[in-house]
Amino acid sequence: MTEPDRIRCEEVVAHLLEFLDGEIDIGRRERIEQHLAECRGCYSRAEFERVLRQRLRTLDDASPPDSLRRRLKSLLDAF
Amino acid sequence: MDQRATTSWQRAPPAGGRPPCSAEDAVLRTFFCAAVEALTDRLYGTALRFTRNPAAAEDLVAETVAKAWMHLPQLEDRVCFEKWIFRILANTFFSQCRHAREDPVDPCDGDDAGFSIFDRLHQPFLLWWGNPEQELIHKLLCEDIDHALAALPDCYRAVVIPVDLLGYSYAEVAEMLAVPVGTVRSRLNRARAQLQRALWNQALAAGLVHGTPAKEDAHD
CATH class of the missing domain: 1.10.10.10 (Winged helix-like DNA-binding domain superfamily/Winged helix DNA-binding domain)
Known part of the structure; x- marks a missing residue:
């Protein structure tokens, strides 16, 4: 069986965010996955980006002002 | 108080064109009210991040809720409600920007060098x-x-x-x-x-x- 083309760290870094977004073609995705399984530096970079992304996804919600709650209540009551 | 959302709702037809007091509409309304109440904090937080202005964020959420109710019959799967209403929020914000000629898609041509x-x-x-x-x-x-x-x-x-x-x-x-x-x-x-x-x-x-x-x- 032929070993798949290796991918270099520079190429992984260039496409890492698209990879983490799931916005990359399957061939490149598999090569990046293989690279991350073998390269500690790139794996650490990917983990850092995942952690940052997780913080962004879990930012605290803002507390809506009472005026908005009253406004929504009157809207919903009218429905 | 901004009247746009209230006005747009008052013009809205009953959900799905059915009589507003049918049992099905009552179920729909109950679902909608509970879903909106559960998501109000997140909707407002996201609106605030889009607009950076509390009053504008409030208007954006109210308009989003009014539009969501108006188009609720088009939502095929209620499991998708959250993603659906946030899409309405985003679309409404972008629409407001275009209307106000504050288009967020203006090109940013600067060479913004990478930083990590x-x-x-x-x-x-x-x-x-x-x-x-x-x-x-x-x-x-x-x-x-x-x-x-x-x-x-x-x-x-x-x-x-x-x-x-x-x-x-x-x-x-x-x-x-x-x-x-x-x-x-x-x-x-x-x-x-x-x-x-x-x-x-x-x-x-x-x-x-x-x-x-x-x-x-x-x-x-």
Whole structure:
């Protein structure tokens, strides 16, 4: 069986965010996955980006002002 | 109080064109009210991040809720309600921007050089003993991140919020903004670099890290 083309760290870094977004073609995705399984530096970079992304996804919600709650209540009551 | 949302609702037909007092409508209304109530904090938080203005965020949420009710019969699967109403919120914001000629899709042609906190902090020899780059992210307060988000230009927030906070695909954002997918991709890369640059400078100011400030308009 032929070993798949290796991918270099520079190429992984260039496409890492698209990879983490799931916005990359399957061939490149598999090569990046293989690279991350073998390269500690790139794996650490990917983990850092995942952690940052997780913080962004879990930012605290803002507390809506009472005026908005009253406004929504009157809207919903009218429905 | 902004009357736009109330007015748009008053013009809205009963859900699905059915009589407003049918049992089915009562179930629909109960579902809608509960879903909106559960999501109000997140809707307002996202609206505030889009608009950076409490009054505008309030208007945006009210208009979103009114539109969502009006179009509720078009929602085929209620499991998708959350993603659906946040898409209405984003679309409404972009529509308001276009109407006000504050188009968030104005080109950002500057050469926004890449910046990575990882490159600043990662120390390979600490691999098994510490992880300063991840520790920094955990030390940042939500307000630090919100401040960095708010500092982004409109055209960058217009891609970062839908993709990084709401989980939309590049194609979905491209459709909402009426730009090519490649434009979303390139703006997202610049926006994320700028976001990390702002976070790095805030971390420096807060004494969380040591180093040199990231320049806003230069390669690091």
